[in-house]
Amino acid sequence: MAQEQIRIPQATARRLPLYYRFLNNLHSQGKQRVSSAELSEAVKVDSATIRRDFSYFGALGKKGYGYNVNYLLGFFRKTLDQDELTKVALIGVGNLGTAFLNYNFLKNNNTKIEIGFDVDETKVGTSIGDVPIYHMDQLKEKLVEEGISVAILTVPAPVAQIITDQLIEADIKGLLNFTPARLNVPPSIRVHHIDLAVELQSFVYFLKHYPSNEKEDTI
Amino acid sequence: MAQEQIRIPQATARRLPLYYRFLNNLHSQGKQRVSSAELSEAVKVDSATIRRDFSYFGALGKKGYGYNVNYLLGFFRKTLDQDELTKVALIGVGNLGTAFLNYNFLKNNNTKIEIGFDVDETKVGTSIGDVPIYHMDQLKEKLVEEGISVAILTVPAPVAQIITDQLIEADIKGLLNFTPARLNVPPSIRVHHIDLAVELQSFVYFLKHYPSNEKEDTI
DNA sequence: GTGACTTTGTGATATAGTTAACAAAAAAAC
DNA sequence: GTTTTTTTGTTAACTATATCACAAAGTCAC
Structure with a gap:
């Protein structure tokens, strides 16, 4: 198509x-x-x-x-393939993850978070903003079952690579990484890093060192 | 300095x-x-x-x-002026705002969210992750009082410009905009847009239309 | 101390992205 | 129907960024 x-x-x-x-x-x-x-x-x-x-x-x-x-x-x-829905998984239902779930992107939009994962037993089995949360143990199984190949990664930095390895196992194609870790993936997998701490720090650097003139926005 | x-x-x-x-x-x-x-x-x-x-x-x-x-x-x-602390205000304590407050950036870092603002009366007067939340009515007053000139904007899109106008009034220098709105500001004010919906959509576009090869990360 | 190895710093080149400027085409005015 | 105005699409110029490739300067092994 x-x-x-x-x-x-x-x-x-x-x-x-x-x-x-x-x-x-x-x-x-x-x-x-x-x-x-x-x-x-x-x-x-x-x-x-x-x-x-x-x-x-x-x-x-x-x-x-x-x-x-x-x-x-x-x-x-x-x-933009707006008629074709891309299903997305959210890995890590912490503060940032929850923000994404409540936001959900399906407004005039072609992407939807279909499923969430966490290790916290109090979250597993619940739904947030209509999205069911599963245990991380079921990651591969569920992703394959649902045919999901795009993931948003909002887990703590120390486990980011470990979970990424599992996502690779589950044959993921793209990974939107919100952790500060720089992930090792095979070249066939696309990774975008959005590093909020770096964004804030470099922004402050620009403010101090560059005369502002409304140029050079991110996105 | x-x-x-x-x-x-x-x-x-x-x-x-x-x-x-x-x-x-x-x-x-x-x-x-x-x-x-x-x-x-x-x-x-x-x-x-x-x-x-x-x-x-x-x-x-x-x-x-x-x-x-x-x-x-x-x-x-x-x-990077790591010895100098830059105080930041967070405008809009919703899901995303709360994520920032709990994250807080002061780890090996030179930026700190000092103060939050919201209109929700149940939030006003509380603290989240050590950061006090004030009512939006006190925006200008408090920012001037604390000498804060950098703000993170995490409010609903429809009020983004209105609040931005108030921030301009409060003599803000920089604005890290997480809303989908494209803000009108005088050229002396620096704005960076981080548009999560656009990030996700353009990521999905890349996945479908470009052979991935690990290049071109967003920061 | 000598030779093999390592790794920087940088000219040169390649690639990507933005913007000015304007001919061409169409719309709008009259 | 003619003139004026608007606005595109694109050529050319410019600016920014990334990367190659290698001389120079050192380190390391013995």
Whole structure:
């Protein structure tokens, strides 16, 4: 089902969900058309960058007019596989994990946390925000059973690698790592690190050492 | 007190806290020396990139030997202002906010969440993880009183801009925004966006459309 | 002390990402 | 229907980042 696409730059790919969300907002406000300049104001991305990003997918706009919101939205829905649901597992139901469960992402969205895991017996067997929590012992068994190949890792740092090894065993494809550990995985598995302590520290570094001018946001 | 430094690339600056943390680990393991190759293995950053990063600060290593862990650690401690504490406010004590409060960053770290704000009367007046929670009405008053100029924003998206306007009033300098909203701020204020829904969505997009090869991590 | 080995620091190069600027096309005004 | 205005799509230039590859300077073994 994955449509073959000319490879777009990663920086562009990272902005697509953002565009999609704001187009949704515009749509529900009843807007029919939007220019790259307007969109730029909303998402805080240079308008030339937006036009460039869109152009990787062909000529989506019309000169002198802008972009048709509905058309663009439909196009991105397909491109971002918004009709196909990706099931995600959450490993580690601590404070951060619980935040994710309560948040859950299925709003205008194509991802859903289907299952959670923890070692805490008081959590095992319960549900948080509709998501059932299982014991970590059942990790492999349940992931295979449910056919889940994406995991969010929110466990304590010291056990991060051990659990990662189990996830590899369970044939996971992608791992969104919120622990401070840098994980060892085979090259076939994609890992993104989101390191909140590093984010805060480097942010403070920027504040002290760089004159701020609203540039260089994360995401 | 801010030492005047030749401007280093932002990409390098973002990696510094990471290096610092792993050097700390090595130090507490009793390691005396480390090569860029070893460090590369640990932090998953190319060894040439590490050497280049370090070289912006001068010749910190020794050929044929590597880097002295203690020396490097001391150097980065100064560079990252680890002796100077930056006080941070947390705005919005929901699930994610609570996760931050319980996490708190002051481990080997130069940042501390000093104060929290929420509108929920059951939370106001309590403390979470040692951090007192005040009502949002006291935002400006308390921030000015405590001399806090960095805030973490974990409020619901619809009120993000309103509260941001209050933070601007309170003369904030930096804002780490965890809401999906793209905030309007004057150019003198630095904003970093960390958009968890976008992270997850773009991650899933990468998984489907790009052959994974362990590259291009988010910090 | 000598030769083999290690590892840095950095020029050169490659790769990626952003932005200015503008012709071309269409829309809007009249 | 003509002119003015708007706005795209893209070429070209620029800026940033990552990586290769290697001389230079040391360490290490004996």
